[in-house]
Amino acid sequence: MKVGRLAGPGRLELVDLPRPTAGRGEVVVDLAACGVCGTDLEKLRGNYQTAGKIGHEPAGRIREVGDGVRGLSVGDRVAVHHHVPCYRCAVCARGDLTFCPTYSRTNIDPGGFAEAFRVPAENVERGAVLRLDDRVTWPAAALIEPAGCAVTALRKVGLPSGARVFVLGLGPVGLLYARAARALGAGWVGGTEISPLRRAAGERDGVDVTVDPRDDGAARAAVDRATEGMGVDLAVVATGHPAVIREATRLVRRGGTVNLFGLPDAGSRLDADLQDLYLRGVRLIPSYATTEADMAEVHRQVVEGRLRLDDLVSHRLPLARFDEAFRLAATPAEAVKVVVTGPAFDG
Numbered sequence: 001m002k003v004g005r006l007a008g009p010g011r012l013e014l015v016d017l018p019r020p021t022a023g024r025g026e027v028v029v030d031l032a033a034c035g036v037c038g039t040d041l042e043k044l045r046g047n048y049q050t051a052g053k054i055g056h057e058p059a060g061r062i063r064e065v066g067d068g069v070r071g072l073s074v075g076d077r078v079a080v081h082h083h084v085p086c087y088r089c090a091v092c093a094r095g096d097l098t099f100c101p102t103y104s105r106t107n108i109d110p111g112g113f114a115e116a117f118r119v120p121a122e123n124v125e126r127g128a129v130l131r132l133d134d135r136v137t138w139p140a141a142a143l144i145e146p147a148g149c150a151v152t153a154l155r156k157v158g159l160p161s162g163a164r165v166f167v168l169g170l171g172p173v174g175l176l177y178a179r180a181a182r183a184l185g186a187g188w189v190g191g192t193e194i195s196p197l198r199r200a201a202g203e204r205d206g207v208d209v210t211v212d213p214r215d216d217g218a219a220r221a222a223v224d225r226a227t228e229g230m231g232v233d234l235a236v237v238a239t240g241h242p243a244v245i246r247e248a249t250r251l252v253r254r255g256g257t258v259n260l261f262g263l264p265d266a267g268s269r270l271d272a273d274l275q276d277l278y279l280r281g282v283r284l285i286p287s288y289a290t291t292e293a294d295m296a297e298v299h300r301q302v303v304e305g306r307l308r309l310d311d312l313v314s315h316r317l318p319l320a321r322f323d324e325a326f327r328l329a330a331t332p333a334e335a336v337k338v339v340v341t342g343p344a345f346d347g
């Protein structure tokens with residue numbers, strides 16, 4: 001079967017590998033769609049400490065079910081989460097599930113850009129194979145994981161009802177964050193984004209006001225107008241740039257929260273006035289990844305029509321053209337979310 005993978009820094013390759021089979025407790029899924037994530041692009045750039053596998057937003061149809069698996073059948077449409085926490089360690093007991101040491105050790109094989117992939121027994125038994133409602137399309141299914149990251153973040157930082165939120169960077173995850181915040185009760189959402197295509201996607205649904213970050217003072221002015229000069233309750237840094245983190249600390253109100261959501265470059269430094277942060281009580285809270293429970297919450301919201309995902313997919317390319325999918329995903333002027341399709345994709 002065909003598998004798209006990293007061939008080295010800056011290089012992708014499409015190779016032939018044996019199709020995986022399902023051992024005890026495992027399932028094998030035929031790929032329908034897998035999103036290209038910003039972290040996949042960072043891995044390609046050689047910029048992510050945990051390099052290696054790419055493709056972690058897969059959805060597809062179950063091809064094979066191993067002995068001992070209950071509640072899943074061949075032919076089921078599913079979205080799969082690649083990581084699961086152990087639920088037994090002290091980190092899990094405190095609720096920091098995505099920081100569990102087991103979490104990033106678990107993974108699908110060989111990755112999400114493959115005609116078929118094997119889901120380990122740990123993932124299966126902890127509910128990381130999510131059965132999809134018929135109303136959830138494949139493109140939407142591929143967005144459940146990144147939208148889940150937003151739900152996990154919002155749960156972690158806390159979102160008071162009617163909260164005013166500002167998202168710095170309306171790329172795919174920033175847009176999903178804005179929509180998730182809306183679905184969970186935010187009163188006003190603003191955001192910055194250079195790409196007009198992505199700003200338009202925000203304005204279509206989820207974001208009240210978008211501004212170009214190159215427009216000096218525009219973000220501050222938008223926040224001041226929406227908050228009577230007070231600052232937003234929550235600023236979300238959906239890029240990794242340290243200067244943007246600093247800007248976010250200035251847009252929040254006294255006692256407000258800055259959520260570090262985008263992946264910063266390894267070794268990057270934050271240059272901020274710490275006394276100002278101290279005296280204004282600004283909280284900096286990082287949030288990384290998601291869990292199968294928060295993905296199930298996203299699925300529920302999509303089914304109930306409270307969260308719209310499909311329209312954020314601007315491009316669908318078959319696995320044979322996955323290198324082109326990566327190029328497009330790295331071109332904000334041309335693409336919003338790019339999804340790679342596999343043999344189980346049927347519209």
Ligand SMILES: [Zn+2]
Pocket residue numbers: 037038039056057146
């Ligand atoms: Zn991702």
Ligand SMILES: [Zn+2]
Pocket residue numbers: 085086087088089090091092093100101102
């Ligand atoms: Zn744990």
